[in-house]
Amino acid sequence: MKTISDIAKMAGVAKSTVSRYLNGGSVSETTKKKLENVIKETGYIPNTFAQSLKAKKPNIIGTIIPRLDSYATTQTLIGIDEELRKLNHQMLISNSSQDLEREIENMYEMARQKVAGIILLATQITNAHLEAFEKVDIPVLLVGQEHKGVYSIIHNDYDAAYDMGKYVLEKGHRRIAFLGVTEKDIAVGVKRKAGFKRAIQEVDGVNVRFYETTFKIDDAIAISSTIIDEFKPSVLVCATDNIALGAMKAAYLKGVRIPEELSITGFGGYEITEIIHPALTTAKFYYQDAGRMAAQSMIQLINYEEIEPLIFSKYKIIEKESVDNL
Template identity: 60%
Template sequence: MKTIADIAKLAGVAKSTVSRYLNGGSVSLQTKKKIEQIIQEQNYIPNTFAQSLKAKKTNMIGAIVPRLDSYATSQTLTGMDKELRVQNYHLLISNTNQEQQREIEAIYDFARQKVSGIILLAAEVTEAHLTALKKVDIPVILVGQKHSQLHSLIHDDFKAGYIMGKHILESGHQQIAYLGVTEKDEAVGIKRKQGFQKAIAEHHCEIQYYETSFKIKDAIEVASNIFDASLPSIAVCATDNIALGVMKAAHARGIRIPEQLSITGFGGYDTSEIVHPALTTVHYAYLQAGELSAQQIIQLVEDQSVNMCSTLDVTLIDRESVDKR
């Protein structure tokens, strides 16, 4: 663990200069930038920081999100902001562009800004995440994933996969292509698929599993490769965006939806209702997740009791993109 003396040596300045900087004293702009760079590179936090944070709580809550161009993220942030404003808190947002190292850096950056709590939206929680959160000693709520060491707020992904699987079987589909994401994402990559697998376990279906990313363009490429080999009766997609990519690939080849190919998604995005045919999907309460995570982080900041894990329900939305066989 670095000390003020270490930071001073690396920055090429006196220890008193680093101390003055940390306490808000007068430091030249050039020196300030140099010290800030070293502090960020070393993920340095003063030993007294955790104590001072508890003694001087701010009304700022930091949210670390993987991307801003996501319906799920934007709706969750909207819910957070709405609830925090009611509670007289301000929301600070750090976009990490789905880079784990930037998530770690954001934790330390928020600590330096003395936020009172952190709401973390991460696809995967690593030892580096846990080390950073332990070091800064700031209340945290993990949204979208479950972790035994963190207060977590999740959607019922297993149930989502299960009810979608049941719906597909009831519609008579037997030749299935499942387009999932990396299993590093436990909620989307594992739980949704496990729920789906349980639903179809006792039925004799022809099913192939494929992996893609969350991006529409990648889903288009994977779907095109699937169509080159054979045409399933239905494509079950782990997110609505993946489903939109499959739809575009199908339209490009003149494949009629749902007559020749049925398609489903997960998420209940606004776009899933306005595309043609409207997408059969599972609705996730992203806005409610944002509101509840804001309520819970404030409770933690105020030393109130919060359940280690809270689960939000999901509902199937049956639309026109699934044909009965």
């Protein structure tokens, strides 16, 4: 198998010249013909990414993720990758490590690399994001967040939280703590809280308090310990499964029995929540399905086909052992 170095040596040019040629950059006609002849003689096949860059219609889809250590992210990526392969496209992944500036830089960099479109697993959308969407001049699709004027695939956070609220109320709970995240995150921080609030407002005699933490389990352990000591709720409704795992650890450390002394719920449907004991009652989101929908929608966009501006993925309340029936 020939390499770029081999091709450069045989053509009598620098490796950078070969790379520039493969990436569609400017080279002289003489050099271009020389490289074409060498590539033809050797049967050299550029890698998929280089081929995509040189093609009139690239087949690389950029996918920007906020973090690598997330169940929701990895499951969504599996769905995107599987569907893109079926559609003869490839995925290029870039991680922002929850750094918004880096996330925006990644968009510009992917555009420079001539990807066909960008799927963004966003945590929040700022004015800088909106400016980048305009400037990159390629299709952009949001997954997990929505914004007016941007194609989006979202989990039905509001309805799932409303159903979770109804569920704990039907179980007889009236002293309730809700542990959410910053409202900069519209999906998890705003919509899940709003849907839950709506359910609570439909019933009289409920004592509910709202708290805030981060997505980190250690932070959830700390705030959950405070909630248990100061408020003593009968149920702690957590905005994510990770936060719920932190709450369960806090209860364990304090010798509080689940669900006899404290019920706990989450959102996500992570696999680990079925393995632990007691298993966690949660609103399950189907992340792989959302990923497949994102891949399908992106291919439609780059083919100039019409799609719905806002698409919802499905969810289901999974009843396990972590909620007591009062």
